[in-house]
Amino acid sequence: MAGVLTTLDPTVPGAAVRRPGHRRGLGGALPAVPLLVVLGLLFVVPVAVVVGRSFTYPDGATLANYRTALTDPVARQFAWNTVRTALVVSVASCLLGYTYAYAMYRAGRTVRVLLLFCALLPFWTSLLVRSYAWTVLLRDRGVLNELLLQLGVIDAPLPLLRTSLAVTLGMTQILLPFVILPVYAAMTRFPPDLALAARSLGASRRRVFWEVFLPATMPGLVAGAVLAFILAVGYYITPVLLGGPGDQPIAVLIENAVQQRGDWGTAGALSTLVVVLVLALLALGWRFLAKGLLGARR
Amino acid sequence: MVQPERTAETPTTRAVGVSLRSVSKSYGATAVVRDLDLEVAPGEFVSMLGPSGSGKTTTLKMIAGFEQPGAGSVHFDGRDVTDLPPERRDVGVVFQNYSLFPHLDVGANVAFPLRMRRVPGQERAERVQRALEMVDLGGYERRRVAQLSGGQQQRVAIARAIVFEPRLLLMDEPLGALDRRLREAMQLEIKSLHERLGVTVVYVTHDQEEALTMSDRVVLFRDGAIEQHGSPREVYERPSTAFAADFLGDSLSISARLLPGGLLEVPGLPAQRFPLGTGMPVGPVRLMWRPHAVEVTAPSGLPAEFSADRLRIPVEVLAGGYAGDVTRLRVRFAWGDEGVVATPSRGIDHRRGSSVDLHLSLASAVLLPVQS
Numbered sequence: 016m017a018g019v020l021t022t023l024d025p026t027v028p029g030a031a032v033r034r035p036g037h038r039r040g041l042g043g044a045l046p047a048v049p050l051l052v053v054l055g056l057l058f059v060v061p062v063a064v065v066v067g068r069s070f071t072y073p074d075g076a077t078l079a080n081y082r083t084a085l086t087d088p089v090a091r092q093f094a095w096n097t098v099r100t101a102l103v104v105s106v107a108s109c110l111l112g113y114t115y116a117y118a119m120y121r122a123g124r125t126v127r128v129l130l131l132f133c134a135l136l137p138f139w140t141s142l143l144v145r146s147y148a149w150t151v152l153l154r155d156r157g158v159l160n161e162l163l164l165q166l167g168v169i170d171a172p173l174p175l176l177r178t179s180l181a182v183t184l185g186m187t188q189i190l191l192p193f194v195i196l197p198v199y200a201a202m203t204r205f206p207p208d209l210a211l212a213a214r215s216l217g218a219s220r221r222r223v224f225w226e227v228f229l230p231a232t233m234p235g236l237v238a239g240a241v242l243a244f245i246l247a248v249g250y251y252i253t254p255v256l257l258g259g260p261g262d263q264p265i266a267v268l269i270e271n272a273v274q275q276r277g278d279w280g281t282a283g284a285l286s287t288l289v290v291v292l293v294l295a296l297l298a299l300g301w302r303f304l305a306k307g308l309l310g311a312r313r
Numbered sequence: 314m315v316q317p318e319r320t321a322e323t324p325t326t327r328a329v330g331v332s333l334r335s336v337s338k339s340y341g342a343t344a345v346v347r348d349l350d351l352e353v354a355p356g357e358f359v360s361m362l363g364p365s366g367s368g369k370t371t372t373l374k375m376i377a378g379f380e381q382p383g384a385g386s387v388h389f390d391g392r393d394v395t396d397l398p399p400e401r402r403d404v405g406v407v408f409q410n411y412s413l414f415p416h417l418d419v420g421a422n423v424a425f426p427l428r429m430r431r432v433p434g435q436e437r438a439e440r441v442q443r444a445l446e447m448v449d450l451g452g453y454e455r456r457r458v459a460q461l462s463g464g465q466q467q468r469v470a471i472a473r474a475i476v477f478e479p480r481l482l483l484m485d486e487p488l489g490a491l492d493r494r495l496r497e498a499m500q501l502e503i504k505s506l507h508e509r510l511g512v513t514v515v516y517v518t519h520d521q522e523e524a525l526t527m528s529d530r531v532v533l534f535r536d537g538a539i540e541q542h543g544s545p546r547e548v549y550e551r552p553s554t555a556f557a558a559d560f561l562g563d564s565l566s567i568s569a570r571l572l573p574g575g576l577l578e579v580p581g582l583p584a585q586r587f588p589l590g591t592g593m594p595v596g597p598v599r600l601m602w603r604p605h606a607v608e609v610t611a612p613s614g615l616p617a618e619f620s621a622d623r624l625r626i627p628v629e630v631l632a633g634g635y636a637g638d639v640t641r642l643r644v645r646f647a648w649g650d651e652g653v654v655a656t657p658s659r660g661i662d663h664r665r666g667s668s669v670d671l672h673l674s675l676a677s678a679v680l681l682p683v684q685s
Contacts, residue, residue: 211412214378215405218400219400
């Protein structure tokens with residue numbers, strides 16, 4: 016996310032604009048080489064091993080693992096859980112994230128910095144801790160239920176934990192910054208004259224928002240949505256801790272295949288399918304991702 | 314303030330008269346516009362000219378409704394529109410940076426104001442086509458904005474600002490981002506568009522040549538107030554202050570002194586009767602000439618002379634710049650005044666340190682008050 020953050024300094028107008036005199040082309044990418052090498056070793060190699068096993072485990076070249084992964088009703092159920100949760104969380108993150116980014120955009124400097132700080136808070140807390148914190152809030156004798164009982168709003172504790180609602184809450188909170196940041200970056204790049212032009216052409220404030228501001232900042236929102244969805248597809252701890260049986264993601268099945276049964280073949284096939292889905296999404300959303308995170312090249 | 318001639322081509326446009334009455338605007342403690350009064354006649358092409366920070370753009374924004382005056386009022390045809398939001402003022406605005414909507418194609422950009430006015434689809438398409446043809450971009454409806462050159466983008470912006478037949482067209486340095494040749498071509502196009510549409514135009518620029526070329530009237534701004542206004546010829550040839558003289562173009566001016574009895578004294582020369590009524594008090598003044606009113610000849614070697622209404626003064630050339638038909642010279646008088654003159658490019662030694670004679674007629678001089 017470092018690349019996103021540099022485009023987001025709220026004090027520098029148009030911070031995303033390239034500084035002049037920067038080297039172009041491949042030569043300029045030299046400083047990124049060490050990181051690329053590390054990424055290659057730590058990411059590409061293990062993935063290659065996993066993919067390789069999916070086609071070779073347990074004995075020689077086979078597509079049997081994919082047949083299992085694609086036809087097994089349990090796998091299908093877990094896949095649907097994963098995609099459904101990711102969709103709901105993405106939509107929720109987009110709605111809340113866009114609203115939050117818009118508040119940051121409209122706020123004065125002090126409030127904006129404060130809002131940015133709050134948006135980034137989840138980054139500085141462990142995923143596990145945050146997920147457990149939600150269980151403290153949502154369980155039957157948790158903070159929320161106690162409060163509602165005390166106030167007399169309810170007579171018996173609401174079943175909040177181990178529900179889709181809990182998963183949505185927990186994951187949305189964690190993924191929100193990934194939507195807020197690109198959306199806010201897109202908003203800071205919005206030329207204020209565009210809104211004035213639209214006003215002079217007969218658009219009310221409301222229509223300026225819906226017909227000019229929202230479409231012009233849409234690349235940022237799409238970038239955020241793609242990021243949130245991709246990250247949500249790979250989530251493990253949060254749905255396991257907060258969700259019910261119907262919310263368990265594909266990651267649980269993969270983990271189970273390896274840990275309980277040592278079935279590297281099925282695990283590899285499932286993992287490969289997830290990676291393919293993510294890459295396909297990236298391919299579809301890449302134009303928006305690049306535009307949303309780096310800004311339109313002028 | 315003569316109404317420009319209108320052709321039958323576009324009979325529907327109603328031009329509006331604009332008046333600003335005692336308008337002031339401050340940002341924090343900084344007064345940007347101070348107690349400004351301005352009248353723009355229906356159909357008039359008025360340029361607001363001035364250095365950056367002189368309040369011209371802020372004034373334009375108050376006419377557009379983007380900014381609210383801190384005091385005073387804005388009127389269209391006598392009707393107070395001070396509190397009217399921009400979308401209800403029926404004013405076309407063209408910005409320096411074009412401000413086209415990046416998510417819409419050319420046709421949709423131009424159609425935008427018609428859509429806001431709920432003009433039905435068929436009529437909308439026709440009007441968009443007509444507007445694009447008017448700016449020489451017929452058939453560009455489906456193009457993406459990013460595919461167009463700067464000049465083409467600005468034409469789209471102009472088409473978008475006129476397609477709904479606004480009563481008033483405001484332009485904020487619309488040609489500032491274009492290169493010189495394109496800018497000059499667009500100046501003439503905008504001018505002819507103004508004549509064809511008959512719409513009132515208020516045009517902001519810091520380019521004096523542009524203001525002089527295009528306008529019926531030039532309004533010169535300085536520190537949030539109007540320094541001088543009048544026809545281009547008036548303000549150029551008869552500036553009322555040294556600031557106006559300097560800002561509107563090259564000039565040559567010398568310090569002089571008005572004496573009792575209608576006498577004028579130029580440094581180092583005997584006082585002469587000044588042929589023109591001045592209306593100025595006795596004391597120091599400046600005499601100013603535009604380059605075209607100064608005759609430059611090879612040095613005669615004679616001392617300066619002041620007779621009847623003519624001055625002949627030898628000066629030193631500080632710098633010479635060949636500019637095609639004319640050579641511009643920066644010259645210095647023996648007593649220190651400096652200025653710029655222009656002379657046909659033949660027969661004059663314009664190297665630094667050489668000497669030329671200037672022939673100055675008092676009849677073509679402009680008398681300016683000395684600035685405190």
